Every structure is written in structure tokens, then in C-alpha cells.
Amino acid sequence: MLIPSSIPTIRITSPEGDEATVSLFGAHVLSWKTADGQEELYLSEHADFSRNKAIRGGIPICFPQFADHGPGNFHGFARTMMWHYVDDGKPSQARFRLSATEETLSLWPHLFQVELLVALTENQLSVMLQVTNTGQKDFEFTAALHSYFRISDIAHAKINNLSGTSYLDKIDSLTNQIETRQAITFSGACDRIYYDAPDTLYLHDQKRQLLIQSKNMPDTVLWNPGHEGSMKMADMPDEDYKFMVCVEAGQIKSAITLKPNETWAGYQIITAL
Numbered sequence: 001m002l003i004p005s006s007i008p009t010i011r012i013t014s015p016e017g018d019e020a021t022v023s024l025f026g027a028h029v030l031s032w033k034t035a036d037g038q039e040e041l042y043l044s045e046h047a048d049f050s051r052n053k054a055i056r057g058g059i060p061i062c063f064p065q066f067a068d069h070g071p072g073n074f075h076g077f078a079r080t081m082m083w084h085y086v087d088d089g090k091p092s093q094a095r096f097r098l099s100a101t102e103e104t105l106s107l108w109p110h111l112f113q114v115e116l117l118v119a120l121t122e123n124q125l126s127v128m129l130q131v132t133n134t135g136q137k138d139f140e141f142t143a144a145l146h147s148y149f150r151i152s153d154i155a156h157a158k159i160n161n162l163s164g165t166s167y168l169d170k171i172d173s174l175t176n177q178i179e180t181r182q183a184i185t186f187s188g189a190c191d192r193i194y195y196d197a198p199d200t201l202y203l204h205d206q207k208r209q210l211l212i213q214s215k216n217m218p219d220t221v222l223w224n225p226g227h228e229g230s231m232k233m234a235d236m237p238d239e240d241y242k243f244m245v246c247v248e249a250g251q252i253k254s255a256i257t258l259k260p261n262e263t264w265a266g267y268q269i270i271t272a273l
């Protein structure tokens with residue numbers, strides 16, 4: 001999809017020809033193409049680029065709250081703020097910074113600095129979220145890298161390596177269950193938080209395979225809105241639930257507490273195999 005020029009973006013490239021585009025609104029990765037031209041991320045053609053709501057697709061940043069796990073905005077405010085670009089002078093990486101402002105203090109009364117580092121190497125995109133407490137009192141947060149992967153058909157997509165992991169099923173009456181399937185397939189909406197999930201997962205999409213690794217983000221969210229959910233979203237075409245699946249790396253079950261001057265970092269590293 002064409003990214004409108006009203007959205008300031010930074011484009012990074014690897015020496016091998018991989019490229020990624022990141023919006024300063026939300027420090028939101030909008031596109032990641034491997035050198036063969038394959039787009040790996042889903043971005044909705046109906047995404048709202050007005051800067052009034054989060055962009056549907058790419059990699060939204062959920063901070064300082066995942067979903068409704070707290071009193072603040074759903075998925076926090078980081079995905080709907082303008083971030084600052086920090087030029088490291090490297091064509092293959094981009095760093096973005098968000099610090100407390102009057103607006104963030106009105107939503108969450110803490111002084112903080114968040115950085116997002118996006119880096120490309122051959123067939124690989126790494127995203128690091130780093131949070132520092134720059135205030136005088138402790139704070140708590142939850143967070144996620146809400147990655148939307150582009151797939152050719154949800155009916156054929158499979159996620160491997162979650163067998164034996166416990167999960168909260170947000171669709172099935174918020175019940176806690178244990179995953180028994182070796183390969184997770186999708187038939188209808190899926191909204192699950194897998195707790196203490198393995199840090200290595202595989203997404204199979206017919207001929208393609210992605211290795212999805214996380215570091216220091218123990219929880220994994222699988223989300224697909226299904227047909228009905230897709231129809232309810234103004235910023236997603238009705239049939240697009242077929243062409244995306246979110247595999248989110250999160251720090252959700254246990255909130256992180258940071259004391260003054262402490263820093264936490266979590267990563268998602270995605271490799272096209």
C-alpha cells in the first residue's frame with residue numbers, strides 16, 4: 001500500500017537490499033521487505049493515517065499498557081504519539097525516542113524515556129523496545145510489539161512451538177487453557193495470550209516460513225479478528241482477516257517495575273527463512 005506523505009517516515013536499508021519503513025507517528029514499522037521484494041508485514045489499505053488513531057498493521061508499540069490490563073488507554077499511548085528520530089548515522093538502523101510530555105503526564109503520571117531501535121540485516125528485522133525511568137519514583141508498565149504479519153491465506157497459516165504453553169483465551173470466556181496442538185491453525189477469530197511462551201516460534205505460510213524470536217518479552221499474543229471482527233473494523237477491509245496474523249511479543253502477565261534510573265529492554269527478531 002502507498003504510505004501517504006502526511007506521515008513522516010524513515011526508510012532503512014541493508015547492504016543486501018532489504019528495506020523497512022518506519023513512521024515517526026507511533027515509531028511504527030509500516031513495511032519490511034526482504035531483498036527479493038517480499039513484503040513481510042501486513043498494512044491495511046484502510047489504515048487511518050490522520051494521526052488520531054493507531055495505524056492498522058505493521059508493528060504498533062503497546063506501552064505503557066497492553067490492551068486493557070490497567071486503567072489507561074487500550075494498548076497505551078505510545079502508538080498514537082509522535083516520536084523523535086535519533087540519527088545514528090547507520091543506513092541499516094533507525095532509533096526513535098519518546099519522553100514524557102504534558103500530554104503523556106495527563107495520561108500516565110510518570111517521567112520516562114522509551115527508545116525503539118529498528119535494525120535490518122539480510123532477511124532479518126530486529127526491533128528493540130527500551131524503557132528508562134527518568135523520574136524520582138518507581139513505575140510499573142506492561143508492553144508489547146504488536147506485529148502484523150502478511151500471509152497469503154489464514155486458512156493455511158500455522159504457528160509452531162507453542163504446544164504445552166498455557167494461555168488465556170480472550171474469546172472463549174477468558175478461560176485459561178493449555179495448548180495441545182503442535183501446529184496452531186486458525187478457523188475463526190483468535191485472541192489468546194500465551195504466558196511464558198518459548199522465545200522461538202515459527203510462522204508457516206504455504207511456501208514461506210518466518211522465525212519469530214523474542215528476548216525478555218515472555219508472553220506471546222496470537223490475534224486474528226476473523227471475518228466478523230474484520231467487518232466491524234472501519235480501518236480494515238472485510239476480507240483482510242485472511243491476509244494477516246498478529247504474533248505479538250509481550251511483557252503482559254507480570255508488569256515490570258522500574259526504579260529511578262533503571263532501564264528494561266525487550267526484543268522481537270524476525271527472520272525470513
Ligand SMILES: O=P(O)(O)OC[C@H]1O[C@@H](O)[C@H](O)[C@@H](O)[C@@H]1O
Pocket residue numbers: 054067074075146170191192221223248
Ligand atoms: O484494535 P486495537 O486496539 O489495535 O487492538 C487489536 C487487538 O490487539 C490484540 O493485541 C488484543 O489481544 C485484541 O484484544 C485487540 O482486539
